Amino acid sequence: MSSSFDKFQKRKLISSYFSVVLSIALVLFLLGLLGLLVINANKVANHFREQVTVTIYLKDTAKDIEIKQLEKSLAIADYVKSTNYVSKEQAAEILKAENGEDFMQFLGFNPLQNSIDINLKADFVTSEKLEEISKDALSKNFVAEVSYDNDLVNLMNDNVRKISFWVLLLSGIFTLIAVLLINSSIRLSVYSKRFTIKTMQMVGATKRFIRWPFILNSIKLGIIGAIIALIGMGFVLYYIDKTFPELTLLTNQVYLIALFAGVFLLGILITWFSTFLATQRFLNLKTDQLY
Missing domain, CATH: 3.30.70.3040 (Alpha-Beta Plaits)
Known part of the structure; x- marks a missing residue:
């Protein structure tokens, strides 16, 4: 009976980890694609201008x-x-x-x-x-x-300005959504272990001692999710470069390296911060509030 329960708990834990990694990977992947769009928006606009x-x-x-x-x-x-x-x-x-x-x-x-x-x-x-x-x-x-075609030039320049504005606005909104989604996934993962947290606290463990394993585990999940997102971004970037070589997307290597590094660090920072807040919340709850 105990063995079956342990297996069930293990499967549940793996499922929880998988959902967290998948959430992190998808959000960071979409955020990375938006970053690629922001970096290359000016280059794409210039490409079309130079066709006039x-x-x-x-x-x-x-x-x-x-x-x-x-x-x-x-x-x-x-x-x-x-x-x-x-x-x-x-x-x-x-x-x-x-x-x-x-x-x-x-x-x-x-x-x-x-x-x-x-x-x-x-x-x-x-x-x-x-x-x-x-x-x-x-x-x-x-x-x-x-x-x-003067009308085409005016229309193109107007649209470039409008698109640039909306891309920047969407970047800010999507970054906020990304943080909230990853934070929600992490909180659900920590929530399932709230009784373990409280038990450790009751036997005298310090908050820092309790919090650290959760943060370390979440950072590992964040790294895995970020790596998956970066692989996906690499495939998309390679495909676009092969399909539209005239855009020369791979020439901005400094910006691309900065973007990939930023996505990787973002995966670590968001998971660290979210886990810190989630564990802190349950550490501050009274026992009867856990239910």
């Missing part, structure tokens, strides 16, 4: 030396990320591939213009800077037109 293309259309009378000088001046400009010269023949081939038909057969000539596509660095993708670039290019007599 400014197209400078050139007149047919433009000389090769003028075009090359314009390309060279744009290439060395501090606000330009990349430039690409597109001849009218290349533009015709691109349009033909997109539409699936050769429009030149109907027109009998190529109405398109030679052009230079510019991609700006993220910090310079603003309406003011685009307007400045446009005016500078149009001041040259061989430039026919400058084209870019």
Whole structure:
């Protein structure tokens, strides 16, 4: 009978530990993913900003030396990320591939213009800077037109500001929820041993002596949960980097190491603090209050 009861208690204890570890791992995993989002939010936003293309259309009378000088001046400009010269023949081939038909057969000539596509660095993708670039290019007599989507730029910048605000707000809220959830799991684990705590106290054990094994055990569970969460974060980070290599998520190694270390330490600190509070509460209860 005693053996069966011991086995039951052992299974119950293992189940309790498993639920605590799982809770810690899931919460820290989600918190870590949110941390990854916060760290890379600016990089993702910059990636999309740098996809905005400014197209400078050139007149047919433009000389090769003028075009090359314009390309060279744009290439060395501090606000330009990349430039690409597109001849009218290349533009015709691109349009033909997109539409699936050769429009030149109907027109009998190529109405398109030679052009230079510019991609700006993220910090310079603003309406003011685009307007400045446009005016500078149009001041040259061989430039026919400058084209870019100003509405898209304004919409993108507005959305980036809004998303940044909500990401920071959600980070704070989710961190609080994470602490509360882990604290709840730890308290339930300690609650199941409240009679053991009171018995030890009644035979003369000090609060520090009683509290330490619980804290040490919870820290071990926190470490296990944090390691599981970090493994999950590593898999997600690897998958995203392979799927979207242009985001170069793995280049911010200092931030990533800091985030992983932060998640690991958070798992230890939350479990330590929660266990301290939970054991302190039961240590201060009277015997009749345990029921």
